Amino acid sequence: MEIITDIAALRTRLQREPSIALVPTMGNLHEGHLSLVRIAQQNAGCTVVSIFVNRLQFAPHEDFDRYPRTQANDCQLLQKLGVDIVFLPDEKTLYPVSQEFQLLLPPLADTLEGAFRPGFFRGVAIVVLKLFNIVQPQLALFGKKDYQQLHIVRNMVQQLNLPIDIMTGETVRSEDGLALSSRNSYLSGVERQQASHLFRTLLQIKQAIERGHRDFRSLEESAESDLTSHGWQVDYIALQQRETLLPAHASDTDLVILGAARLGQIRLIDNLEISG
Structure with missing residues (x-):
């Protein structure tokens, strides 16, 4: 080398x-x-x-x-x-x-x-x-x-x-679902235990859409509320069209859910592609 x-x-x-x-x-x-x-x-x-x-x-x-x-x-x-x-x-x-x-x-x-x-x-x-x-x-x-x-x-x-x-x-994840990131090293021990909650929240949205849930705004709001209740500061939870990254509509099928939120002083981002 x-x-x-x-x-x-x-x-x-x-x-x-x-x-x-x-x-x-x-x-x-x-x-x-x-x-x-x-x-x-x-x-x-x-x-x-x-x-x-x-x-x-x-x-x-x-x-x-x-x-x-x-x-x-x-x-x-x-x-x-x-x-x-x-x-x-x-x-x-x-x-x-x-x-x-x-x-x-x-x-x-x-x-x-x-x-x-x-x-x-x-x-x-x-x-x-x-x-x-x-x-x-x-x-x-x-x-x-x-x-x-x-x-x-x-x-x-x-x-x-x-x-x-x-x-x-593809995104590489830890066993608990946390997306690997260089900034994960900033997380304290307690924060690291909580950090995978962002992934689990996005996964819940993905599963709801795959079950036929089409009220995207309510899914975003529910996810933001859940993260906030667990001590996160949410920047955005957004369902977008995969091809354009514009906001998704109920009739869209190729989607991506993106999220960014702070846990203490550490800002984490994640996403999941969805075929709904």
């Missing part, structure tokens, strides 16, 4: 690779990331995993400075998997000057996560586009756990005519 920190060196190294898969990460790797790496390895001759904590997608009050950085352990995990290249740039490498050029994202980027984290998706789109330009992969891997992010990246690739196939990996 090669660890490369310089853009020019990475481009030179990749010139001899006929097929490249990119797995963008912010590090602190867990099985969710590793499952994406395995998919990449099955579909390309060379797998590049990037590790970079992107300041542009953090608001001033968020956890950029304390976000878990575990590069040595991350590289050990990737070496065990036989990853070809780890791209490990520092901030000056990806942002050599102030990022004055910005991207204008569609209105969807200001809903759901975007409504509670203004500018988040712009920061994501900029760093992903930079990585695409640097690595020039034929395919890139993103997990369904960050469902709206996946949707926006996929649309960006389509609308900018980028020659990249976006592949997805």
